[in-house]
Amino acid sequence: MPRHAILIIDMLNDFVDEKGALTCPGARPLVPNLQRILNWVRKREGDDIQIVHIQEAHRKNDADFRVRPLHAVDGTWGSDFIPELYPEDNEYVVKKRRHSGFAHTDLDLYLREENIDTVVVTGVWTNVCVRSTATDALANAYKVISLSDGCASKTEEMHEYGLKDLSIFSKVMTIDEYFKAWENGEDPWLGGGDAENKVE
Numbered sequence: 001m002p003r004h005a006i007l008i009i010d011m012l013n014d015f016v017d018e019k020g021a022l023t024c025p026g027a028r029p030l031v032p033n034l035q036r037i038l039n040w041v042r043k044r045e046g047d048d049i050q051i052v053h054i055q056e057a058h059r060k061n062d063a064d065f066r067v068r069p070l071h072a073v074d075g076t077w078g079s080d081f082i083p084e085l086y087p088e089d090n091e092y093v094v095k096k097r098r099h100s101g102f103a104h105t106d107l108d109l110y111l112r113e114e115n116i117d118t119v120v121v122t123g124v125w126t127n128v129c130v131r132s133t134a135t136d137a138l139a140n141a142y143k144v145i146s147l148s149d150g151c152a153s154k155t156e157e158m159h160e161y162g163l164k165d166l167s168i169f170s171k172v173m174t175i176d177e178y179f180k181a182w183e184n185g186e187d188p189w190l191g192g193g194d195a196e197n198k199v200e
Contacts, residue, residue: 001048002143002187005116006041007101008034009054009123009130009151011085014071014078016124021071021078024124026152026159031084033149033175034122038085040179049182050114052107053087054123054133055079057095064097099129102136111142118143118189120178121170122150127162134170143189144170147178168194 011034014020016027041049057074058064072079074095087093094107101107111119119137121130121144130151137144146166153159163172171192173181181188 001185002118002189003048003050003114003116004118004120004145004188005050005052005111005114006037006120006122007052007054007133008038008085009101009121009133010056010072010125011053011082011123012056012072012078013080013082014056016082022069024152024154026154026156027124030124030150030152031082034085037122037147037150037175042088047114050116051087051091052101052110053081053085053091053093054101054107054129055081055093055095056097056129058097062097099132100136101129101133102140103132108140116142118145120145120147121166122147124152125162126151126153126159127165128153131162131165134166138169143192145178145189145192146170146172147175148172149174164199168199 014022015024041051056072057079058072060073092110094101094105096105119142121134134144148163166172171189178188
């Protein structure tokens, strides 16, 4: 069977809380879905699925702030995880300063040490950090799964555009479809991508 890492991307106070500096309106409704994923993985036996929390943690004068509002500065409330999705001790945390969880971090090293072959993306924003992380996962030769009801964006339109882009090179599926594949002993990634160039 494959070995998966489910990435929970940027479910932080500055993106989820209404008082956050860069609130993503789709993030708060997403919380119960991500709690389902965490509970499901945490109850599983074995280590064929890992949870990795991706945490945006900028320096105060980060280059990202040339194009985006000040947000998620390392060590602040805004950069901290929301209480409902707080990492447990055995779950790896990757701090990032760019959109992608792979950019100048040790995410790839961690995944290779854990013999992970498939990266599953969730979190916010679908069309920015989720898509950028998924793109870099593919560039690093991982199979990629995008959970459509496990990620969200500023608007539903942005979310859907992000999913369409992701469908070109990843397997887009719902959380229930993902769970069912594992329960049936199937590789959830099978059929992923757009090998016949049908996405429009």
